[in-house]
Amino acid sequence: MEKIRVAIVGYGNIGRGVELSIERNEDMELKAVFTRRPPKSVSIYSKNVPVLLVDDMLQMKEEIDVVILCGGSATDLPIMGPEVLKNFHTVDSFDTHARIPEYFASMDEVGKQSGKIGIISVGWDPGMFSLNRLYAESILTDGDTYTFWGKGVSQGHSDAIRRISGVKNAIQYTVPIEQAVEEVRSGKRPELTARQKHLRECYVVAKEGANLEQIESEIKNMPAYFADYDTTVTFISEEELQKEHHKMPHGGFVIRSGETGRTGNKHVIEYSLKLESNPEFTASVLVCYARAAYRMAKNGECGAKTVLDIAPSLLSLKTPEQLRKELL
Amino acid sequence: MEKIRVAIVGYGNIGRGVELSIERNEDMELKAVFTRRPPKSVSIYSKNVPVLLVDDMLQMKEEIDVVILCGGSATDLPIMGPEVLKNFHTVDSFDTHARIPEYFASMDEVGKQSGKIGIISVGWDPGMFSLNRLYAESILTDGDTYTFWGKGVSQGHSDAIRRISGVKNAIQYTVPIEQAVEEVRSGKRPELTARQKHLRECYVVAKEGANLEQIESEIKNMPAYFADYDTTVTFISEEELQKEHHKMPHGGFVIRSGETGRTGNKHVIEYSLKLESNPEFTASVLVCYARAAYRMAKNGECGAKTVLDIAPSLLSLKTPEQLRKELL
Numbered sequence: 001m002e003k004i005r006v007a008i009v010g011y012g013n014i015g016r017g018v019e020l021s022i023e024r025n026e027d028m029e030l031k032a033v034f035t036r037r038p039p040k041s042v043s044i045y046s047k048n049v050p051v052l053l054v055d056d057m058l059q060m061k062e063e064i065d066v067v068i069l070c071g072g073s074a075t076d077l078p079i080m081g082p083e084v085l086k087n088f089h090t091v092d093s094f095d096t097h098a099r100i101p102e103y104f105a106s107m108d109e110v111g112k113q114s115g116k117i118g119i120i121s122v123g124w125d126p127g128m129f130s131l132n133r134l135y136a137e138s139i140l141t142d143g144d145t146y147t148f149w150g151k152g153v154s155q156g157h158s159d160a161i162r163r164i165s166g167v168k169n170a171i172q173y174t175v176p177i178e179q180a181v182e183e184v185r186s187g188k189r190p191e192l193t194a195r196q197k198h199l200r201e202c203y204v205v206a207k208e209g210a211n212l213e214q215i216e217s218e219i220k221n222m223p224a225y226f227a228d229y230d231t232t233v234t235f236i237s238e239e240e241l242q243k244e245h246h247k248m249p250h251g252g253f254v255i256r257s258g259e260t261g262r263t264g265n266k267h268v269i270e271y272s273l274k275l276e277s278n279p280e281f282t283a284s285v286l287v288c289y290a291r292a293a294y295r296m297a298k299n300g301e302c303g304a305k306t307v308l309d310i311a312p313s314l315l316s317l318k319t320p321e322q323l324r325k326e327l328l
Numbered sequence: 329m330e331k332i333r334v335a336i337v338g339y340g341n342i343g344r345g346v347e348l349s350i351e352r353n354e355d356m357e358l359k360a361v362f363t364r365r366p367p368k369s370v371s372i373y374s375k376n377v378p379v380l381l382v383d384d385m386l387q388m389k390e391e392i393d394v395v396i397l398c399g400g401s402a403t404d405l406p407i408m409g410p411e412v413l414k415n416f417h418t419v420d421s422f423d424t425h426a427r428i429p430e431y432f433a434s435m436d437e438v439g440k441q442s443g444k445i446g447i448i449s450v451g452w453d454p455g456m457f458s459l460n461r462l463y464a465e466s467i468l469t470d471g472d473t474y475t476f477w478g479k480g481v482s483q484g485h486s487d488a489i490r491r492i493s494g495v496k497n498a499i500q501y502t503v504p505i506e507q508a509v510e511e512v513r514s515g516k517r518p519e520l521t522a523r524q525k526h527l528r529e530c531y532v533v534a535k536e537g538a539n540l541e542q543i544e545s546e547i548k549n550m551p552a553y554f555a556d557y558d559t560t561v562t563f564i565s566e567e568e569l570q571k572e573h574h575k576m577p578h579g580g581f582v583i584r585s586g587e588t589g590r591t592g593n594k595h596v597i598e599y600s601l602k603l604e605s606n607p608e609f610t611a612s613v614l615v616c617y618a619r620a621a622y623r624m625a626k627n628g629e630c631g632a633k634t635v636l637d638i639a640p641s642l643l644s645l646k647t648p649e650q651l652r653k654e655l656l
Contacts, residue, residue, distance in 0.1 A: 020589045024469045045590070100656045101649065126656040128463065131640055132599075133655045135456065138616040138643035139609070141352045187602070260612050261348045262373070265605035270598075271460075274515070277593035281467070284588050288466040308651050312459055313636040315466035321429065323636050327461045328428045328454040 003029040004294045005065045006287075009054060009084065011035050011042050013248070014093060015070035017283025019045055025287055027317050031064050054080075061087055065297075066290045068092070070283075078103060082110040085118045089297045091290045093123040093282055100126065100306075108304035115302045122289045122307060123282040124273055125149070129254050131307050132271035136256035140267055143258020144189045148176035148197060152250025152278060160225045161202055164218050166210030169238060171245045175199040176253065184255045187266040193228075200231040203245055205238045250278035288315040331357040332622045333393045334615075337382060337412065339363050339370050341576070342421060343398035345611025347373055353615055355645050359392050382408075389415055393625075394618040396420070398611075406431060410438040413446045417625045419618045421451040421610055428454065428634075436632035445625045447633045450617045451610040452601055453477070457582050459635050460599035464584035468595055471586020472517045476504035476525060480578025480606060488553045489530055492546050494538030497566060499573045503527040504581065512583045515594040521556075528559040531573055533566045578606035616643040 004027055008015045011033050022028045023046075030049050035042050039051040052060075057067075069092035071080050077094045084090050085107060094103050100121055107118040121127065125147070133145050154174045161170035180197050183190050202219055206212055216233040219226055236244075251273040259266050275281045289307070292314035296305070313323055332355055336343045339361050350356045351374075360378050363370050367379040380388075385395075397420035399408050405422045412418050413435055422431050428449055435446040449455065453475070461473050482502045489498035508525050511518050530547055534540055544561040547554055564572075579601040587594050603609045617635065620642035624633070641651055 017589065024588070097656065101653055104652055121656050128467075128597075130655045131463070134640050134644055134651060135459070137655075138619075138640075138645075139456075139612045141612075141645075185602075260352070260608040261345065261605060265603075265608050267604060267609050268600075268602040269456075270600045270602075272596075272598045272600075274513075274596040274598075275593075276595060277589060280588040280593050281595050284467045284469075291466075306652060306656060308641040308655070309639050309648070311637050311639045312462050312466075316462055317466075317469075320637070323462060324432055324634060325429055327458045327465075327636070328425065328449050328634060 001027055003027055004291060005029050005031045005063060006290055007032045007034060007057075007060065007064045007067045007088075008070055009034045009057075009067055009080065010070035010076065011044065011051075012070060013279035014283050014286070016045070017277070017280040018068050018070060018286055020280065021284045021287040024284075025291075025317065027291070028287065032060055057084070058087060064088060066091060066293050068286050068290055070286075073099075078106070081118065081120070082106050085110045085116050086114045087116070089116050089293045090118045091122055091286050091293050092118070092120055093127070093286060094121045095123060095126055097126065104304045104306070111303040117293050117297045117302050117305060119289050119293050119305045119307075119310070122286050124275075124285060125252065127282075127285055127307055128273070129252070129271070132254045132269075133256070134308055136254070136269040136271075140256055140258030140260070140269065142260075143256050143267075145254065145256045146184045146192070146197075147252065147254050148181055149252040150174040150176045150198065150250065152252070152275070153245075153248050157200065157202075157225055160222060161204060161219055164215055166207050166215050167204055168207045169205040169241055171203050171241065173201040173203075175201055181253060181255075184257060185268060185270065187257050187268050189257050195229055198229060200226055200229045202231060202233045203236050203241060204233060205241050206235055247276065248278045249276050250281075251275045291315060291317070329355055331355055332619060333357050333359045333391060334618055335360045335362060335385070335388065335392045335395045335416075336398055337362045337385075337395055337408065338398035338404065339365075339372065339379075340398060341607035342611050342614070344373070345605070345608040346396050346398060346614055348608065349612045349615040352612075353619075353645065355619070356615065360388055385412070386415060392416060394419060394621050396614050396618055398614075401427075406434070409446065409448070410434050413438045413444050414442045415444070417444050417621045418446045419450055419614050419621050420446070420448055421455070421614060422449045423451060423454055425454065432632045432634070439631040443630045445621050445630050445633060447617050447621050447635075447638070449634050450614050452603075452613060453580065455610075455613055455635055456601070457580070457599070460582045460597075461584070462636055464582070464597040464599075468584055468586030468588070468597065470588075471584050471595075473582065473584045474512045474520070474525075475580065475582050476509055477580040478502040478504050478526065478578065480580070480603070481573075481576050485528065485530075485553055488550060489532060489547055492543055494535050494543050495532055496535045497533040497569055499531050499569065501529040501531075503529055509581060509583075512585060513596060513598065515585050515596050517585050523557055526557060528554055528557045530559060530561045531564050531569060532561060533569050534563055575604065576606045577604050578609075579603045619643060619645070
């Protein structure tokens with residue numbers, strides 16, 4: 001089997017996840033990991049795969065089919081995406097929802113000039129959740145879609161707590177409120193406030209001598225992040241944090257409740273994820289979209305694409321005949 | 329807005345559902361209902377829409393963009409599909425799983441000759457369930473996929489009971505066994521027999537003087553249909569059957585449980601449907617794929633397609649820009 005030759009740019013949690021996911025996809029091969037750190041300081045799982053400086057990517061242009069961009073959305077991808085797309089097909093997990101149209105436009109312009117394809121915003125939200133919102137609202141045109149996240153770690157909220165004076169370390173779990181989920185699942189179409197949908201559970205390691213009451217109050221009243229939610233704050237030791245809260249679970253639900261016909265028959269479509277490792281799952285989604293990028297590129301397509309633009313069969317290692325026989 | 333002009337062939341439960349779904353899709357217009365019955369005997373919801381004989385379809389060739397085929401899979405579609413595809417783009421819900429490859433081949437040949445597109449096997453299983461199997465197994469390459477159906481009416485099993493001597497009427501519900509669903513949902517990957525996955529609940533109206541014990545025994549021991557399941561048989565009156573069992577609810581679950589990484593992090597992807605009206609939901613899926621057929625045809629595509637081949641954005645009334653802004 002001719003293998004799809006993949007490179008990773010950025011070796012954090014997602015990059016590591018991509019490396020491990022490639023191991024489980026027999027039609028793929030990891031050719032290189034690119035980093036901005038000193039390559040010798042980066043230790044990867046794979047033997048015989050070079051770790052190189054991002055600046056040296058072009059030297060491997062002929063040996064790479066698709067580059068999976070594993071940088072952050074805030075500052076890395078907006079610069080790195082268009083830059084890499086000048087020479088390589090790319091897949092990334094750009095997830096700053098509000099800036100997706102802008103990022104799409106910049107990737108689309110570059111890709112159309114370079115003749116390369118860039119699949120953006122791949123993962124589960126944006127990603128699989130977006131797909132499920134689209135399918136569900138296209139079928140049940142009269143309905144409401146609800147998204148619940150969690151229980152899972154929100155990196156953004158954890159970071160916000162860590163910036164508070166007196167806080168040494170912290171982790172925040174977003175927790176969907178079961179009663180709200182059940183109400184939506186039952187076919188009702190309630191209007192729910194932020195507070196009615198999610199709880200925020202914070203585990204905080206305070207610095208010695210810090211004012212715990214003040215930390216708790218600062219967290220609970222922080223606008224945008226916590227003020228609109230019921231928030232619990234639990235102070236724990238650094239040891240407990242490392243021991244009990246080192247995993248990165250996540251998940252959530254997309255539920256559409258709607259009706260059909262003149263008598264208003266009710267229907268509920270639900271998609272849910274329970275993930276023990278958020279980055280490894282996201283990475284697995286990236287890897288199957290790398291297969292799609294490779295195939296679409298072979299087919300002459302270029303410019304920016306999202307999961308919404310991509311025929312599902314392009315993701316699978318199976319042939320169209322196998323898919324029809326086994327899955328339909 | 330220029331509307332997509334749709335025709336329905338076959339006016340049973342699905343055909344009626346399609347008619348009602350078109351009412352909820354503002355970019356669509358029902359142009360005609362075609363039937364093999366005497367047109368005057370068919371009463372449809374829509375005013376000012378003609379009911380015509382199937383034999384007269386060609387007369388409306390210039391006025392129809394997509395034909396939704398609402399015949400049965402056993403005998404109607406294998407003949408009707410290729411016949412209509414000679415002159416019209418089509419969408420159908422062919423659901424005899426084992427014969428899909430054969431039906432695809434016959435539709436593909438005709439469509440490629442006529443330059444028409446035929447989207448086959450649209451609905452929820454085959455259809456949305458197939459899509460979810462594909463997405464889930466492409467992401468979690470190491471995993472197992474489980475499908476549970478119900479609680480819902482199985483037409484095939486109900487018919488099988490009705491053929492037993494002494495039975496006047498009957499309805500059969502397929503019921504997923506909650507314990508098995510929970511086991512799968514928990515991330516275990518059990519091997520489950522047919523009996524461990526589903527119960528079969530039968531409500532039977534016996535003819536006067538019939539031997540109830542014998543009917544019950546014939547049902548429970550019927551090979552393929554009931555012998556491999558735990559089956560309950562409840563005798564009721566025709567009135568009760570009409571009153572309590574006239575709806576056509578259905579639904580089910582596709583669950584994939586798998587792992588990623590070297591430490592084997594577990595993930596569970598679940599897609600579920602709870603449908604008050606099986607035919608109206610199926611019809612709503614057909615209608616949004618009629619939109620995709622229209623767009624793919626405009627794009628010059630032809631031959632047979634399935635839901636697995638179709639980019640999700642083609643289903644939506646929204647523009648790609650709107651979709652990226654609202655759903656990603």
